[in-house]
Amino acid sequence: MTAIADYVAERSPASPEPEPQPHSGAAWSPATRIAFRFCFLYFGLYVLMTQMLAGMLPNPWVRVPVLGEKPPMRPLVLWVGNNLLGVKPTVHPTGSGDTLFDWTHAFTLLLLAVLGTAVWSLVARRTTSYPRLHKWFRLFVRVALGTTMFSYGFAKVFPLQMPTVFLSRLLEPFGDFSPMGVIWYSIGAAPGYERFIGSAEVLGGLLLLLPWTTLIGALVTFGVTFGVFMVNMTYDVPVKLFAFHLVLMSIFLIAPDARRLVGWFVLNRPVVPEIAPRYGPSARSHRGWIIAQLLFLALALGLAVKGGAEGYKEYGPGAPKSPLYGIWNVDSMSIDGELRPPLTTDTLRYRYAIFQSPTGTTFQKMDQKFARFGVTIDTVERTVTLQKGTDSTWKSVLAYERPAPTRLTFEGDIDGKRVRMAMTQRDLNTFFLISRGFNWVQEYPINR
Numbered sequence: 001m002t003a004i005a006d007y008v009a010e011r012s013p014a015s016p017e018p019e020p021q022p023h024s025g026a027a028w029s030p031a032t033r034i035a036f037r038f039c040f041l042y043f044g045l046y047v048l049m050t051q052m053l054a055g056m057l058p059n060p061w062v063r064v065p066v067l068g069e070k071p072p073m074r075p076l077v078l079w080v081g082n083n084l085l086g087v088k089p090t091v092h093p094t095g096s097g098d099t100l101f102d103w104t105h106a107f108t109l110l111l112l113a114v115l116g117t118a119v120w121s122l123v124a125r126r127t128t129s130y131p132r133l134h135k136w137f138r139l140f141v142r143v144a145l146g147t148t149m150f151s152y153g154f155a156k157v158f159p160l161q162m163p164t165v166f167l168s169r170l171l172e173p174f175g176d177f178s179p180m181g182v183i184w185y186s187i188g189a190a191p192g193y194e195r196f197i198g199s200a201e202v203l204g205g206l207l208l209l210l211p212w213t214t215l216i217g218a219l220v221t222f223g224v225t226f227g228v229f230m231v232n233m234t235y236d237v238p239v240k241l242f243a244f245h246l247v248l249m250s251i252f253l254i255a256p257d258a259r260r261l262v263g264w265f266v267l268n269r270p271v272v273p274e275i276a277p278r279y280g281p282s283a284r285s286h287r288g289w290i291i292a293q294l295l296f297l298a299l300a301l302g303l304a305v306k307g308g309a310e311g312y313k314e315y316g317p318g319a320p321k322s323p324l325y326g327i328w329n330v331d332s333m334s335i336d337g338e339l340r341p342p343l344t345t346d347t348l349r350y351r352y353a354i355f356q357s358p359t360g361t362t363f364q365k366m367d368q369k370f371a372r373f374g375v376t377i378d379t380v381e382r383t384v385t386l387q388k389g390t391d392s393t394w395k396s397v398l399a400y401e402r403p404a405p406t407r408l409t410f411e412g413d414i415d416g417k418r419v420r421m422a423m424t425q426r427d428l429n430t431f432f433l434i435s436r437g438f439n440w441v442q443e444y445p446i447n448r
Helices: 002-011 030-049 052-056 073-085 100-123 131-157 167-171 179-188 191-209 214-234 240-265 283-314
Strands: 326-335 350-355 360-365 370-378 383-388 391-404 407-414 417-425
Touching (some): 131 283, 167 350, 214 240
Antiparallel strands (some): 360 370, 391 407, 407 417
16 A cells, blocks of 8 residues: 555645646637536436446445336336337346337436536536536546446456357357357357457556546547447447447547647647646645545456456356266157157257256257257266246156267157157367367468
């Protein structure tokens, strides 16, 4: 702590008097004042009403709810949807960030911000600038955006967001992939690249949360979030609305330095260094606020790394695998004693059985469709219990034998029919996507 205080003291003026803020005595243009009021209200409400608030309050003990889905915001959003937009949004957890409720919620915040800006402009029509409010709100946006970058960045660094190897995807025809599935599993197939883009997001968050690197942090974050936004737009990833807001917040942080950036990079003109914001009325209080920011950065960074490491072991590449892990080719299958030949027109016969996690399994049928089940594997009793997620009363218990490491048999009842299957484990290296690997020297491009 002493070392931090000494470092901050070196970077802070010794005078107890606060330094003037940039343009603190200058009147803002009417357009700038209106734009700031709107951004203050809209971005402030958006952060408080979405998952960004949870990132600003990092703690491992309490789950911060999404306030936009709670009263009083939720009934207001539903009212706006029903009465102003003529739609009927509902709150339902689907993993999508582009639900009808999300769009209606954003429209509701937009209405509130516009009305609030009009009232604020009328009441404060004699106020010519907001240097102090801008300084603190800028800190608020930095924290919200920076912690969000940590959340998304470490989900890729470990890597968790895009699965590295999803066995059933190796069997699914490429033409059956959704656009999102194409980009998701393409990135997942190259975990090095996933870690790279995740590191870029983490870097943006780190630079935003450091008190002296806000501008470069906002520039890095703008580049990263705009790239994510374009991926979401072109591959139909349902996080378009949220990513767009991250882009806008990055622009908000860059905007005060836009003229200086154009002067330096475009017009080749010398640029006067910007005066760093002062927090508190004295040098001592300023140092206290700087130390508080550094401590918050250490806390947010530590918890993000901890969460990523735990996720890696719980459901990522380091998670426990099924005792029957692998892709099993169904060599023969009989139903009620009748041997079913491997015909693509047979909708009952299975072609592959896929075991990846300890709690789920997938069977691919001869027509290439998939049947997915919850599973419990008892390695002592040698039984496999299947459950259907949509039917809590459905259950099937199959006895299994594994006479050799690459041989497996199932026998039991499925939907009232006696089923027996004999299977051979497929070598995953027979998939070119897995066996190809990385090559420094290539006489010809391998693009297939």
